[in-house]
Amino acid sequence: MTYGYVEEKDALVKRLHRIEGQVRGIERMVEDERYCIDIVTQVGAVRAALRRVEEEILRDHVAHCVDHAIKSGNRADQRRKVAELMDVMGRAGR
Amino acid sequence: MTYGYVEEKDALVKRLHRIEGQVRGIERMVEDERYCIDIVTQVGAVRAALRRVEEEILRDHVAHCVDHAIKSGNRADQRRKVAELMDVMGRAGR
């Protein structure tokens, strides 16, 4: 089976590429000795963009991979999927 | 005056450059159709690294810029600095 996000793989790569560019922009802000608060604000914007990426991949993951495990009836796989979700979402709260 | 982080500007740029590379690595993971949870875990690691950058710049900001405003005795500047801090830290919690 293929993973949920693969359907929109190109859009996701493009989005991450834009985030990569934002990080490079912050490097330039540091080199240009811009005001601390402006830099922190930009870093916060990148973190928020990454969080949205995470949420979207997780949503697709549940709709595809977790659902695939449910359809399969494979209990070991179902348990693994739930444990992974709990683990990754527990960390995402931080 | 110069901003607090400027003293360690090179180290900070290097750190952000490494984060930029991590984002590029995630793009490649997506292109290679790696497992969703592994991608989300990597995105979470980048968010954590950015958060540490934010905390460090803020700490330097308080030690330098805010302290500069305190020494100056300029009340308008002191008020602006406190309002900025509240604003940026209120957002950082998310």
Add this chain to the structure above:
Amino acid sequence: MTYGYVEEKDALVKRLHRIEGQVRGIERMVEDERYCIDIVTQVGAVRAALRRVEEEILRDHVAHCVDHAIKSGNRADQRRKVAELMDVMGRAGR
């Protein structure tokens, strides 16, 4: 079936009762006009205690109710359980 937390129901009630007492303590701090930061610190401590309660109930929930749905082989129930988890954990991050 009974829910996971029920096994330690008494301990959980006792814990919540202590948290209830902490909230009452904060009311008294406000009435006594205690220093703002001390009050905020106490409110933060109560929030942290509640978060630990949440985490524990969720852990028991996964070990019992979600596992029960897995064992049952009931797909509709499994889907409901995963959707609930995503929903509740998405909110818990805040």
Add this chain to the structure above:
Amino acid sequence: MTYGYVEEKDALVKRLHRIEGQVRGIERMVEDERYCIDIVTQVGAVRAALRRVEEEILRDHVAHCVDHAIKSGNRADQRRKVAELMDVMGRAGR
């Protein structure tokens, strides 16, 4: 000087009293062996209510106590106030 929240002390006590009642309600939910997810949802609601209390006290604190330190021109007090804010807000993010 009096603290910022004191102006609305009665409203604040009333609000905390309601939160105390909500915690008592959760104890009853546990005693009645209600569904885990419903309990977790309620705990999350109480945490959100406490967070709003925190934000309001902090806002008043900045408008009164911190501003008082700014007006006083007392640098030691100003530094203490900023350090306290950073400390308490750093924790509030969690």
